[in-house]
Amino acid sequence: MSRRKWLISIIVITFLGKVLLLSSFIDSSSPQANPLPISELPYSIVSTGQTECFDDNGRVIPPPKPGEMFYGQDAQIPQRKPAYRNNGDGTITDLNTGLMWTRDPGSKKTYKEAIADARQCRVGGYDDWRLPTVKELYSLILFSGIEPRPQSQSSAGARPFIDTNYFAFGYGQLDRGERIIDAQFATATLYTGRTMDGDSLMFGVNFADGRIKAYPTRGKTFYVLYVRGNPNYGKNDFHDNGDGTITDRATGLMWMKYDSGHLKAGPRKDGRMTWREALEWATNLTYAGYSDWRLPTAKELQSIVDYTRSPDATGSPAIDPVFEVTEIVNERREKDYPYYWTSTTLVGPGGGREAVYIAFGRGLGWLLNPANGRRALVDIHGAGCQRSDPKNGDPRQYPFGRGPQGDVVRIYNFVRCVRNIKTDSEAKISSENSKKDKDLINSASRLLSASQTILQKGSAEPEPGGFPQSKGLTPRQGMPGGRVGENLPRQFRPGAEFSIVVLGSGSPQFNPERSGPSALIQYREQYFLVDMGNGTQARLYELGVSLRDIAAILLTHHHLDHNEEFIPILIYRLLRGGKVNIIGPPGTEKFVSFALQFYAEDMAYRMKRRGRMLTDTFEPNIREVKGGEGFRLGDMKVTTAKVNHTIYTVAYRFEANGQSIIISGDTAYSDSLIELARGADILVLDSGESIIRYENGGQPGRRAAQQNQAHPTLQDVCTMAEKSGAKKIVLTHIPPGEVDEASTIKTINKCYHGQVIVACDLQEITPAKK
Numbered sequence: 001m002s003r004r005k006w007l008i009s010i011i012v013i014t015f016l017g018k019v020l021l022l023s024s025f026i027d028s029s030s031p032q033a034n035p036l037p038i039s040e041l042p043y044s045i046v047s048t049g050q051t052e053c054f055d056d057n058g059r060v061i062p063p064p065k066p067g068e069m070f071y072g073q074d075a076q077i078p079q080r081k082p083a084y085r086n087n088g089d090g091t092i093t094d095l096n097t098g099l100m101w102t103r104d105p106g107s108k109k110t111y112k113e114a115i116a117d118a119r120q121c122r123v124g125g126y127d128d129w130r131l132p133t134v135k136e137l138y139s140l141i142l143f144s145g146i147e148p149r150p151q152s153q154s155s156a157g158a159r160p161f162i163d164t165n166y167f168a169f170g171y172g173q174l175d176r177g178e179r180i181i182d183a184q185f186a187t188a189t190l191y192t193g194r195t196m197d198g199d200s201l202m203f204g205v206n207f208a209d210g211r212i213k214a215y216p217t218r219g220k221t222f223y224v225l226y227v228r229g230n231p232n233y234g235k236n237d238f239h240d241n242g243d244g245t246i247t248d249r250a251t252g253l254m255w256m257k258y259d260s261g262h263l264k265a266g267p268r269k270d271g272r273m274t275w276r277e278a279l280e281w282a283t284n285l286t287y288a289g290y291s292d293w294r295l296p297t298a299k300e301l302q303s304i305v306d307y308t309r310s311p312d313a314t315g316s317p318a319i320d321p322v323f324e325v326t327e328i329v330n331e332r333r334e335k336d337y338p339y340y341w342t343s344t345t346l347v348g349p350g351g352g353r354e355a356v357y358i359a360f361g362r363g364l365g366w367l368l369n370p371a372n373g374r375r376a377l378v379d380i381h382g383a384g385c386q387r388s389d390p391k392n393g394d395p396r397q398y399p400f401g402r403g404p405q406g407d408v409v410r411i412y413n414f415v416r417c418v419r420n421i422k423t424d425s426e427a428k429i430s431s432e433n434s435k436k437d438k439d440l441i442n443s444a445s446r447l448l449s450a451s452q453t454i455l456q457k458g459s460a461e462p463e464p465g466g467f468p469q470s471k472g473l474t475p476r477q478g479m480p481g482g483r484v485g486e487n488l489p490r491q492f493r494p495g496a497e498f499s500i501v502v503l504g505s506g507s508p509q510f511n512p513e514r515s516g517p518s519a520l521i522q523y524r525e526q527y528f529l530v531d532m533g534n535g536t537q538a539r540l541y542e543l544g545v546s547l548r549d550i551a552a553i554l555l556t557h558h559h560l561d562h563n564e565e566f567i568p569i570l571i572y573r574l575l576r577g578g579k580v581n582i583i584g585p586p587g588t589e590k591f592v593s594f595a596l597q598f599y600a601e602d603m604a605y606r607m608k609r610r611g612r613m614l615t616d617t618f619e620p621n622i623r624e625v626k627g628g629e630g631f632r633l634g635d636m637k638v639t640t641a642k643v644n645h646t647i648y649t650v651a652y653r654f655e656a657n658g659q660s661i662i663i664s665g666d667t668a669y670s671d672s673l674i675e676l677a678r679g680a681d682i683l684v685l686d687s688g689e690s691i692i693r694y695e696n697g698g699q700p701g702r703r704a705a706q707q708n709q710a711h712p713t714l715q716d717v718c719t720m721a722e723k724s725g726a727k728k729i730v731l732t733h734i735p736p737g738e739v740d741e742a743s744t745i746k747t748i749n750k751c752y753h754g755q756v757i758v759a760c761d762l763q764e765i766t767p768a769k770k
Contacts, residue, residue: 042232043250045299046096047079048344049142049163056276056391058351070276072283074143074297074344081593082142084166085600091124092166093604095596097139098230102129104168105185108221111202114186121226129226134189134203134212134384135234136227138302140167143356147209147348148180150404155180157349161210167225171208179404183208184215186222191382193310193362203307203384210346210356212302213363214382236304238322243288246322251303252421253296256287260415261326261338271326271338272412275355275391278341282417293417298344298356300418302386305358310383311336317360318383323416325360331408332377337361338414339389346388354388357413363387366406380405389413491544496766498523498656500663500682502732503539504531505759508561511736515539515761517562519663519684519732523656526634530554530652530663532565539761547572552633555584556665557649558591567595570620575606580620583631585650589622596620625650627672641676643667646710651676659767662726666733669716677724681767684759685721687731688712718751728755730765 053063053073064071083095092101102123109117114131121129145161148171152158155171158180162169172182184204191201191214201214204222215222237249246255261271265281273281282295309318317325317337330336337360345352363381368374381387389411398409492501500521506514516533520543529536529550540547547569556562570592573580582592596603623631627642627650637655642648645666653676654661662677663684664670677683688711711733712720721729729752731744745756757765 041250041252042230043234043236043248043303044080044096044098045251045253045297045303046094046139047081048074048297048299049082049144050074050297050344051144052352054345054347054352056274056353058353060352066283070279072279072294072343074342077294077297077343079297081589082163083593083596084163085604086166087124087604089124091126094139095600097136097233099132099136099139099227099233100124100126100229101140101167102226103166105170105223105225109186109224110221111186111217114222114224115188117224118226123226126228128228130228131186131188132225132227133234134187134205134307135303135305137185137187137205137225138212138299138386139233140225141205141207141210141299143210143298143344143346145207145210145347147346149349150179150181150209152180158208160207162207169207170223181206181208181404184220184222186215186224189307190217191310191384192308192313193379193383194312201382203382211388212384212386213380214385234303236306236320238320240322241288245288245290247421248304251300253300253303254290254419254421255304255323256293256417257322258324259326259338259340261328262324265415268412271414272410273341273415274411275341275389275413278413278415279343282343282415285417287417290419292419294419295341295343295415296418298342298358298386301340301342301358301416305360305384307384311361312379319360326414328361330362331364337383339387339410340416341413353390355391356386356388359383359385359387364401364408365403366400366408368406375400375406377408381407492522494522494525495764498659498661499764499766500661500684500730501543501764502684502730502759502761503543504533504535505732505734505761505763506533506535507733507735508559509736510534511734513736513761514734516564517666517733518565520545521636521654521661521663523634523636523654526551528552528554528633528636528654529569531556531562531665532569533561534564535761536565537569543762548576552581552583554652555582555588556651556663557585557645557647558587559647559666562665563591566591567599570595571599571603574620575603581623582620583623583625585648586624586626587648588624592620592622627651639676641670641672643670643673653677653680661767666711668710669712669720674720674723677720677726680724680726682728682730682765683721683724683726684730684732684765685717686711686733687758688714688717688733714747715751718748721748721752721754721756726754727768728757728765730757730759732759734758 052060053070053075055061055070061070063076080096085093085095087093090103092103094101102121118129118131123129141161142163143161146157146159148155148158153174160169170183171180172178184206186204187202189203191203199216199218202217203212204215205212235250239247239249240257241247244257246257248255259271260266260273263271265271266273266277279295282293285293287293305318306320307318309316311317319325325337328336328338339357339359342356342358344356346354346356348354359381361383362379363383363385364377365380366375367378367380369376387407389409393411395409395411401407402409500519503518503520504515506516515535517531518533518536518539519530521528521530527545527549553569570580582588625640627640630637630639632638635656639653641651643651643664645668649665649667651662651664651667651673660680661682662680664673664686667673667686739758741758744758748756
């Protein structure tokens with residue numbers, strides 16, 4: 001039997017691969033929502049890679065807590081982590097932005113050569129390479145870099161501001177008269193203003209010192225990375241909400257329409273602040289009815305720069321006119337616009353003494369004239385440049401600026417706060433189905449069922465139309481008639497508007513009668529999958545629910561028996577291009593990241609076979625939860641509790657229509673579960689491996705709970721059920737062996753007076769009608 005099951009699994013895996021390949025033909029696009037779910041954003045802002053927190057003297061400090069000094073820095077903001085794939089053909093795919101890059105910049109080029117060579121580039125066999133915009137190129141910057149000293153003769157102690165695990169990088173070449181920091185990369189973005197001698201200028205990104213500035217397009221050479229894909233990257237979609245806020249539908253960020261100057265904010269009541277004051281003001285701000293504002297990261301703030309605008313060319317700041325910008329008088333005594341702080345620290349030889357700012361007005365510097373030794377104050381970097389200022393101090397200490405080009409030092413800069421459109425409390429996860437998806441799955445299911453029927457012969461002859469009935473697999477309430485495993489998958493018809501289907505009621509030990517732990521919450525025919533033990537996909541097939549129908553995937557904890565089929569389900573959904581919303585305890589993001597990195601080559605191969613790239617899929621939308629947090633899934637309210645188990649485990653309470661369903665996950669006795677399940681209609685509870693079952697020649701016996709109290713005793717089950725006041729409990733996580741349901745229920749009813757159900761696979765349980 002085990003050999004046949006193994007053969008079946010091989011056929012299933014092989015066939016699933018074919019289904020995945022076929023699925024690449026399917027158009028998984030859907031109308032854009034407003035606001036867009038994070039997984040569909042065309043202009044995805046990726047983390048800066050900064051993981052440490054700093055004080056304003058440059059020292060690394062433990063992450064501050066809310067209300068503490070220096071809270072709200074870049075490293076404390078949840079962001080998408082950089083994720084790349086080396087395609088092995090000289091190209092690198094950014095799995096966040098959908099952009100594909102050439103890996104090696106090669107020798108430096110003149111600006112004219114950089115433009116011309118893009119048309120001739122055939123790296124990876126592609127002929128649509130282009131010179132990137134400054135926003136595209138800036139997506140690669142990492143503020144885990146360390147700036148070298150500008151006049152240093154060595155790169156010792158420095159670290160590039162780009163991921164050198166994926167991209168080739170070189171500092172400036174001293175033997176050619178260059179400085180160590182001369183690692184400027186060219187872009188297609190020209191500066192519309194006038195700087196220095198009036199030359200034509202373009203904005204470049206320096207991955208040696210972590211900055212953006214305007215460079216002459218003549219008389220200088222640059223490193224070049226070419227890009228292709230995602231033509232919408234860097235294009236904003238601003239919407240004025242009419243309440244003093246601006247939503248960028250392209251990035252999923254909401255901005256203050258007005259800046260700190262308009263609000264007369266800060267200790268000086270003029271909008272100007274030090275970096276520490278900016279952090280404090282942003283994190284304590286309540287504005288337009290929101291209290292989750294923060295200081296933006298460097299990449300977030302740079303995303304709203306409009307490089308077609310400048311004080312000289314348009315008489316305006318470098319930002320869309322939908323925003324209001326405070327006018328200032330600059331150091332040249334002319335009308336100008338401010339520098340704005342970010343939450344990102346720029347680390348140099350002296351530590352993190354400086355923080356990043358973006359200039360929305362002129363990027364002024366004291367340029368030295370070697371002929372006469374005099375300095376002139378000019379727009380040396382351009383409106384839209386990204387530089388850094390000391391976090392504290394007195395600007396008067398820098399009468400001629402600082403750095404090789406005398407950057408004007410202000411220290412007291414302005415603030416424009418940001419927040420995520422979809423905060424935890426606002427998040428609503430929805431699922432979209434397509435007829436083509438269902439047709440493909442139905443066809444695949446018929447073929448798969450036929451292959452299973454053939455292999456089953458020899459052990460038990462299948463009944464007409466399907467397999468022999470197995471004890472414990474009969475669909476109960478809400479399921480249509482017919483045998484499990486019929487060639488045509490049935491379509492699940494819920495028995496109520498709100499219910500739970502136990503997909504797998506078993507435990508870690510293999511049990512042919514019970515699949516591994518898994519449950520399906522359905523509300524108004526939207527489906528939410530909780531845990532994915534062995535057999536989950538088969539049970540969903542028998543139920544007639546496609547993986548495409550699953551609106552969200554939830555994990556209670558990271559034990560193998562609960563996660564066995566998580567990776568294939570995740571990858572299937574990604575390859576199909578559908579939205580993948582994942583919720584789980586701490587460690588979930590790491591688990592998903594590992595799976596995607598480990599199988600990246602396999603996934604890329606399957607996509608490439610049908611002329612698509614892995615970046616055509618949607619990235620998982622991951623939310624890690626700890627006990628006590630709440631959120632929404634569609635129209636359901638979900639609350640959580642941390643329960644006692646050998647590892648971090650989260651129980652979930654789903655509420656809709658005034659009814660509630662609780663899934664405990666694995667748990668020992670937990671007061672937190674009792675509180676979570678107060679007055680619940682249904683409590684799905686770990687049976688504790690202490691269910692009375694037949695042992696020793698057919699005599700009823702009780703399996704002792706584990707000594708480490710990973711699971712409840714039978715008495716614990718009684719006590720938790722009774723104290724919670726749950727109307728009915730459903731026992732799952734049942735070990736192999738024939739359960740004596742009558743004895744089990746009788747024992748529990750000695751102290752618990754509600755309904756007790758010993759679950760079997762594919763059983764639907766509904767709350768009692770109100």
